[in-house]
Amino acid sequence: MPKKKIATVWLGGCSGCHMSLLDIDERILDVAQLADIVKCPIVDGKELPEVDITLVEGSVTSDEHLREILHIRAQSKTVIAMGDCAVTSNITGMRNYFNLKEVFDTAYVNAISNDTEGKVPNHIALLKLHEKVVPLQEVITVDFVIPGCPPNADTIFYVLYEFLNDRIPNLSEAKKLKYG
Amino acid sequence: MDNTDKKRILISPVTRIEGHAKITIQLNDNGKVENALFHVNEFRGFEKFCEGRMYTEMPIITPRICGICPISHSIASVKACEMIQGIQPTYTGNLLRRLIHLGQNISSHALSFFHLSAPDFLLGYDSDPAVRNILGLAASHKEIAVGGIRLRKFGQEISERITGKKIHISGIAPGGMAYPLTEENRLALLAWIPEALHTVQMGIEIIKKFQEENEEMIASFATSPTLYLGMVGKHGEHEIYDGNLRFIDADGTILQDQLNPAKYLDFIAERSVEWSYLKYPYYKPLGFEKGIYRVGPLARLNVASAMKTPKAQAEFEAFKKINNGKPVHGTFYYHYARLIETLSSVEEAEIILNDSEITSNKIQTHGRWNNSEGIGCSEAPRGTLFHHYITDETGKLTKVNLLIATGQNNPSMNRSITDVAKQYINGNNIQEGMLNRVESAIRCYDPCLSCSTHAMGQMPLVIEFINSEGALINTIERL
Ligand code: SF4
Numbered sequence: 001m002p003k004k005k006i007a008t009v010w011l012g013g014c015s016g017c018h019m020s021l022l023d024i025d026e027r028i029l030d031v032a033q034l035a036d037i038v039k040c041p042i043v044d045g046k047e048l049p050e051v052d053i054t055l056v057e058g059s060v061t062s063d064e065h066l067r068e069i070l071h072i073r074a075q076s077k078t079v080i081a082m083g084d085c086a087v088t089s090n091i092t093g094m095r096n097y098f099n100l101k102e103v104f105d106t107a108y109v110n111a112i113s114n115d116t117e118g119k120v121p122n123h124i125a126l127l128k129l130h131e132k133v134v135p136l137q138e139v140i141t142v143d144f145v146i147p148g149c150p151p152n153a154d155t156i157f158y159v160l161y162e163f164l165n166d167r168i169p170n171l172s173e174a175k176k177l178k179y180g
Numbered sequence: 181m182d183n184t185d186k187k188r189i190l191i192s193p194v195t196r197i198e199g200h201a202k203i204t205i206q207l208n209d210n211g212k213v214e215n216a217l218f219h220v221n222e223f224r225g226f227e228k229f230c231e232g233r234m235y236t237e238m239p240i241i242t243p244r245i246c247g248i249c250p251i252s253h254s255i256a257s258v259k260a261c262e263m264i265q266g267i268q269p270t271y272t273g274n275l276l277r278r279l280i281h282l283g284q285n286i287s288s289h290a291l292s293f294f295h296l297s298a299p300d301f302l303l304g305y306d307s308d309p310a311v312r313n314i315l316g317l318a319a320s321h322k323e324i325a326v327g328g329i330r331l332r333k334f335g336q337e338i339s340e341r342i343t344g345k346k347i348h349i350s351g352i353a354p355g356g357m358a359y360p361l362t363e364e365n366r367l368a369l370l371a372w373i374p375e376a377l378h379t380v381q382m383g384i385e386i387i388k389k390f391q392e393e394n395e396e397m398i399a400s401f402a403t404s405p406t407l408y409l410g411m412v413g414k415h416g417e418h419e420i421y422d423g424n425l426r427f428i429d430a431d432g433t434i435l436q437d438q439l440n441p442a443k444y445l446d447f448i449a450e451r452s453v454e455w456s457y458l459k460y461p462y463y464k465p466l467g468f469e470k471g472i473y474r475v476g477p478l479a480r481l482n483v484a485s486a487m488k489t490p491k492a493q494a495e496f497e498a499f500k501k502i503n504n505g506k507p508v509h510g511t512f513y514y515h516y517a518r519l520i521e522t523l524s525s526v527e528e529a530e531i532i533l534n535d536s537e538i539t540s541n542k543i544q545t546h547g548r549w550n551n552s553e554g555i556g557c558s559e560a561p562r563g564t565l566f567h568h569y570i571t572d573e574t575g576k577l578t579k580v581n582l583l584i585a586t587g588q589n590n591p592s593m594n595r596s597i598t599d600v601a602k603q604y605i606n607g608n609n610i611q612e613g614m615l616n617r618v619e620s621a622i623r624c625y626d627p628c629l630s631c632s633t634h635a636m637g638q639m640p641l642v643i644e645f646i647n648s649e650g651a652l653i654n655t656i657e658r659l
Contacts, residue, residue, distance in 0.1 A: 013247075016243075016244065016246075016250065016347045016348055019247040019248060019347050020347050023336055023347070028315070028329070029318055032315050090244075094229040095224065097229060102228060103225035103228040106227045106231075107225065107228070108452040111227065112579065113445060113448060113568075114451065115449045115451050117451055118451045118453065119453060119454045123219065123455040126219055129223060149244070150347050152345075
């Protein structure tokens with residue numbers, strides 16, 4: 001079997017899902033036997049080639065995330081939504097109850113610690129936040145989901161390992177889902 | 181606005197994924213560097229969407245700000261809740277929290293050093309980027325890579341053995357802890373200590389050797405002096421869980437000592453800037469320009485009078501010699517400071533695990549809403565963290581203010597980048613190595629990526645050059 005290619009990408013999330021992925025500890029070396037990790041926040045930041053599997057953490061919150069996730073979909077045979085932010089928008093989506101201007105002003109204008117000379121961020125180099133945060137399946141077809149905030153490391157490893165061996169994981173049978 | 185659109189296309193090629201750190205260099209009429217802008221591209225709006233929720237939810241919601249330092253958010257949050265309730269945690273509850281917090285410090289620092297930085301030191305900055313990572317390190321330096329992975333695991337396991345979960349744990353609650361530590365788990369954690377100590381000491385040898393061999397580079401690398409802020413214990417000793425605050429100036433003179441963190445608004449203010457989603461905090465008495473201060477491992481070692489544990493104290497004495505007892509400004513020394521802290525965290529964890537009360541069941545007291553306002557403070561791996569909540573009389577939050585560790589290093593990260601840019605750029609002429617230098621300047625701060633930017637591993641960087649009329653004249657990027 002030729003070595004597969006994996007990528008992991010981080011959109012609007014807290015990095016907790018990537019930390020849980022790292023919590024597979026030494027098993028990362030087993031994964032590296034079966035696959036090349038071609039892109040991952042802890043491996044390097046080069047562009048995304050065509051890959052077999054991409055694990056995506058986080059929701060789509062901005063113009064850049066949207067562009068990224070469409071590109072990820074085009075490049076990946078299998079896209080896995082890793083964690084609740086990617087699956088439901090979770091905590092990252094909590095700002096959807098407010099309009100974006102209110103959310104902005106709370107942090108950049110009205111914060112108790114702010115002085116009076118600040119300006120609200122608005123620069124060509126900054127990503128443009130969307131009014132509403134959405135989970136991945138609202139903008140692309142997602143092939144598999146791993147719920148959890150973050151999903152347990154054993155679950156992430158199990159799913160990845162099954163896909164790497166061309167099997168479809170079965171979360172309910174494997175009793176891998178944990179609350180939280 | 182076609183100009184704007186053109187720029188947009190230039191800096192955002194579709195193949196580039198995850199470009200969260202961007203830099204703009206502004207040149208003046210003579211083509212000299214005027215300024216550099218460090219753009220942090222992340223904003224999630226916690227301050228607003230927590231409004232209207234019960235304050236007791238905060239120790240569970242706010243860890244989701246960051247998956248690398250969630251425990252520090254829980255700790256700062258739970259202290260704010262305790263101030264609202266007017267209660268103190270039980271002795272054992274406090275001890276368990278301290279232990280979990282040390283665990284996080286160990287795993288976060290292990291990640292920073294072994295996974296992200298050691299590949300540079302051991303394989304070389306110029307080695308093939310495809311192998312310059314923890315997996316590449318595992319191929320050539322197996323003991324070090326596996327040691328680092330396992331050191332991080334030890335830190336994470338402390339949480340798991342107490343609460344059943346490693347990341348975004350529940351159980352850190354007002355009044356103490358919701359779960360005790362069993363004797364079986366205590367012994368299992370204690371068994372890790374010799375290995376953990378061995379790995380940290382291996383790390384310390386690596387960094388010291390690198391420092392010795394690269395003295396010149398380190399001595400000239402982003403050394404702008406700043407003020408420093410860090411938590412200290414009653415006698416000025418190093419402290420990351422609970423204590424008061426100390427500010428020192430660039431010469432090491434104590435500006436303020438034993439500051440009660442609940443008074444943070446008296447000494448810290450911050451300013452929003454147009455070019456970044458991360459605000460610019462400063463030491464209020466000196467103002468925005470002069471009040472630049474740094475936090476995190478380097479700052480904590482610079483402000484501390486001593487370490488609490490013997491092995492860390494011995495290293496601390498060596499650290500203090502670097503600048504003859506004065507504050508160490510070289511940004512590169514963040515790495516060394518981080519490892520000294522890791523050593524002290526492992527030693528302190530051992531002391532706590534041997535405390536006869538650690539497995540007691542008296543883990544939590546209970547209180548109820550008493551005050552409308554609560555402020556909590558903790559040191560996070562990357563620096564001092566403040567949570568400030570104001571509630572109505574039913575306990576619902578009406579205002580939330582969060583001052584996050586990496587935010588406080590933001591002004592000096594920007595300054596370090598400007599320093600490097602001035603050194604390496606003259607007009608359109610950009611000297612080779614500039615991108616590496618900029619990147620390693622940022623990397624030293626180990627910016628907490630979700631608190632600020634996504635910048636682990638090799639950083640995708642975009643640098644734009646703007647002339648005095650504001651026109652884009654050049655863009656360089658590394659993907
Ligand atoms: S699902 Fe939870 S752990 Fe994962 S990114 Fe979102 S908040 Fe963080």
